[in-house]
Amino acid sequence: MAGFKGITIGFLNIRSLNKKLEEVVHILSEGDLEILCIGETWLNGSVLDHMMAINGYNIHRWDRNSNSGKATGGGLLVYYKNHLNLSVVLDLSMCTRNIETMWVKLSLKQARPQYIGVVYRPPDGDPDTALNILNDQLLTIRNLGNGDQIVIGDINIDWAKKRESKTKKLSDFYKTNGLVNLIKGVTCHHNDSESCLDHISVKS
Numbered sequence: 751m752a753g754f755k756g757i758t759i760g761f762l763n764i765r766s767l768n769k770k771l772e773e774v775v776h777i778l779s780e781g782d783l784e785i786l787c788i789g790e791t792w793l794n795g796s797v798l799d800h801m802m803a804i805n806g807y808n809i810h811r812w813d814r815n816s817n818s819g820k821a822t823g824g825g826l827l828v829y830y831k832n833h834l835n836l837s838v839v840l841d842l843s844m845c846t847r848n849i850e851t852m853w854v855k856l857s858l859k860q861a862r863p864q865y866i867g868v869v870y871r872p873p874d875g876d877p878d879t880a881l882n883i884l885n886d887q888l889l890t891i892r893n894l895g896n897g898d899q900i901v902i903g904d905i906n907i908d909w910a911k912k913r914e915s916k917t918k919k920l921s922d923f924y925k926t927n928g929l930v931n932l933i934k935g936v937t938c939h940h941n942d943s944e945s946c947l948d949h950i951s952v953k954s
Contacts, residue, residue: 757784757785757834757856757864758781758782758783758784758785759783759784759785759786759787759866759900759902759950760777760781760783760785760786760787761786761787761788761789761868761902761903761904761948761950762774762777762786762787762788762789763788763789763790763870763904763938763947763948764788764789764790764791765790765792766790766791766792767788767791767792767793767802767825767827768792768793768797768801768802771802771804774786774788774804774829775804778804778806778807778829784830784831784834785828785829785830785831785834785836785856785866786807786828786829786830787826787827787828787866787868787902787903788826788827788828788829788868789825789826789868789869789870789903789904789948790823790824790825790870790904791811791813791824791825791826791827792822792823792824792825793811793813793825793827794813794814794822794825795813799811802827804829806831806832807829807830807831807832808829808830808831808832808834808836809827809828809829810827810828810830810836810837810838810852810854811825811826811827811828811852812825812826812827812838812843812845812850812851812852812868813825813845814845814850815845817844817845817846817847818845818846818847818850818872819847820872823872824845824850824870824872825850825870826850826851826852826868826869826870826903828852828854828866828868834856835856835857835858836854836855836856836857837854837855837857838852838853838854838855839853839854839855839865841890842867842887842890842891844883846875846883847872847875848871848872848875848876848879848880848883849869849870849871849872849875849879849880849883849884850869850870850871850872851867851868851869851883851884851887852867852868853865853866853867853868853887853891854866854868855897862896862897862898863896863897864897864898864899864900865891865897865898865899865900866899866900866902867884867887867888867899867900867901867902867903868902868903869884869901869902869903869904869905870903870904871903871904871905871906871907872906873906875906877905877906877907877916877919877920878919880905881919881920881923884901884923885923885926885927888901888927898952898953899927899929899952899953900950900951900952900953901929901949901950901951902949902950902951903948903949904947904948904949905920905947905948905949906947907920907947908945908946908947909931909933909934909946909947909949910936910944910945910946911945924951928953929951929952929953930951930952930953931949931950931951932950932951932952933946933948933949933950934946
């Protein structure tokens with residue numbers, strides 16, 4: 751979870767929202783999160799928005815489609831408080847073999863809008879291609895000249911392994927785009943291993 755411009759934002763890689771909806775309801779009822787971004791929803795067109803509805807929150811979602819080359823899995827979703835003005839930036843949201851992105855625009859009173867990019871890179875997605883896509887999307891937003899950017903999600907690059915080539919490339923990506931990753935600790939436990947795969951990066 752992170753606070754930005756007075757708004758609290760969090761991220762979960764849920765691996766089936768349908769099966770774990772009660773856990774999300776509990777998280778949102780117990781905490782003060784205004785925006786919760788979710789990766790790997792595993793939703794499709796047979797699951798309607800009202801079936802995933804949570805009291806006090808609206809929904810934007812971006813399900814995995816055939817462009818991913820996979821029949822199931824993936825998918826992105828954002829729960830946001832009813833009082834917030836959030837809209838999907840369709841031109842920047844996409845689903846490919848290498849990365850899934852959903853960009854939303856948070857419009858604030860008496861402040862610049864914030865563009866939030868919710869991302870998921872599958873483990874078999876090419877990291878170079880994924881980062882190039884993200885870089886192009888951030889450049890497009892900067893060219894609009896009217897808002898800051900947040901990138902949040904599961905990039906499947908372990909931030910703790912600083913010497914790995916793909917981690918160095920991710921670090922360079924952040925520096926190039928004037929971003930800083932706020933998440934420093936463990937975000938994923940698998941068997942006996944720990945890693946930092948989920949990131950929240952904001953303008954430095």
